[in-house]
Amino acid sequence: MSHASISQSISIVHPISLSHGKNAEVWDTAGKRYIDFVGGIGVLNLGHCHPAVVAAICEQAARLTHYAFNAAPHTPYIELMQRLSAFITVGYPVSGMLTNSGAEAAENALKIARGATGRTAVIAFDGAFHGRTLATLNLNGKVAPYKQKVGLLPGPVYHLPYPSTDNGMTCADALKAMERLFSVEIDINDVACFIIEPVQGEGGFLALDTEFAQALRRFCDQHNILLIIDEIQSGFGRTGQRFAFSRLGIEPDLLLLGKSIAGGMPLGAVVGRKALMDNLPKGGLGGTYSGNPVACAAALATLEVMSDKNLHAWGVAQEAAIVGRYEAWRAQQLSPYLGRLTGVGAMRGIELAHADGTPAPKQLAQLLELAREAGLLLMPSGKSRHIVRLLAPLTIEPAVLEEGLDIFQACLTQLDE
The missing domain is CATH 3.90.1150.10 (Aspartate Aminotransferase, domain 1)
Structure with a gap:
């Protein structure tokens, strides 16, 4: 099958064309079977075509395929946000918004952080991956291929080493780098937020050092800086529990969700402290397709299975x-x-x-x-x-x-x- 009509700037890992899949198996158009250890890059924690998800999609598609929530609310969006709020185990009231993807969730989290703090600087980490949109490119802790040939990126963004037993970077080393950053590069009072993955995805599945995570939480509290935790890939059971931040003994101010949230349908979310989520003016958040009814129905079915x-x-x-x-x-x-x-x-x-x-x-x-x-x-x-x-x-x-x-x-x- 020809790819001539598709941008050659899209990199393809496996030069095959898939036809169909069931749970952890997929078949290409020639009928060859493969065991799938990719899962749509972390999207299919419940596998291909989970029966409960497929049934929910079909039922919802026969009732209402789309409505923009900011034009007129619809039931699947409301029910999903209620269910998500209960599924996220934190000790404070939460609210949130649905998006089309994890990258869109990250973009909106940056807006929310700026609005809540009145500051603009963001601290991210080496090896990080938060999306392919223009603002999230600057958060990524890797140049090639994401930042090449796109010029100056939205900022200001600074990067710190990511401490993990998986890469040999210690908590002490990372804290020392953070001390240098704030003495040489940026005033603490200009920083709106830190953004970090509890387990890096693109970075190589590196698990965040627990001591550093707790020190970072204390630092953010001390300096009125928001802590954004990106669970787009590590969430929804990937580490054996609902979210990986629970392993670290901390809670986020804002939580980024996506990938396996909806069993293969395009959906993401940013959820967090209600006062933060409500700080922008009316109309400051939203989107035409964000929280599409069919995707919401798939997510509701997904959460039902994820006990x-x-x-x-x-x-x-x-x-x-x-x-x-x-x-x-x-x-x-x-x-x-x-x-x-x-x-x-x-x-x-x-x-x-x-x-x-x-x-x-x-x-x-x-x-x-x-x-x-x-x-x-x-x-x-x-x-x-x-x-x-x-x-x-x-x-x-x-x-x-x-x-x-x-x-x-x-x-x-x-x-x-």
Whole structure:
């Protein structure tokens, strides 16, 4: 099938054309079956075409396919925001707005932070990814390919090292860098917010240092700076619980949501402290498609399935399978390129590196091709595209998960020097 009519600036990881999918399996237009460890890049925690989500979409589509909420409210939007407010476990009243995507949620969070604080500066982190829109590009802690050839970006935005046991950056090092930032680069009183992922997605599934997270929360409280937590990829059960920030013992002022919020339908949200969410003038928030009724119905069905019991069971089972296999591969010295295991829960990355610890992106590219030929779809991440991020649906059948890990194992043994 020709791609001539599609912009060549879109990078495609797997040169195949998909036809249909069911849970953790997809088929291309030639009828070849693949086990899907990509999940639409973290969108399909409930798998492809979950029956409850499909039924909700069909029922809603027969009733009302669209209405702009800011023109006239509709029931699915209202019901979803009520359900989301109960699903987000924080100790304060919340309100929020629905968006079309995670990037749009981030853009609106920046507006809310500016309005609430009267300040403009934002502090983000190395390796971060918050979207592809013009403002979110500047938040991303990586230049290529996102910031190339687009000129000056909206700011001011500053970056700090991201502390994690997965990258060797300590809490003390990050705090020292933060001290330097505020003594050399920017006045604390000009900073509206920090924005951070509790587990970096594009950055390579790096889990945030707990000590730093708690120190950052205290710092923000002390200086009246908002803390925005981006759970677009790590949320909705990816780490074995509703949201990854709970693992850190902190609460956000604003929470960014997207990806697996609606079982594959385009939807995002920014939710937070009610006083913050209500600070802009009437009409300051909104959007034509934001909170589309069909997407809202899909999200309501998704939340119904995502009970704490299910999330815990799915997370424990997938984590045990991945960690068990990885430890066996390390013990067997299966491949000289098998590096660290990153992340937490079922949000795991496997690094490919040389013996001296330097990234091995060439071998990762080969692994992706070998795996695809063998029937397994994988996705790269990390600054050097040397970390495979594992995003199989949480609902994957145990036998299919093991089959996928078998393929991964076989491909690791075939990597060239």
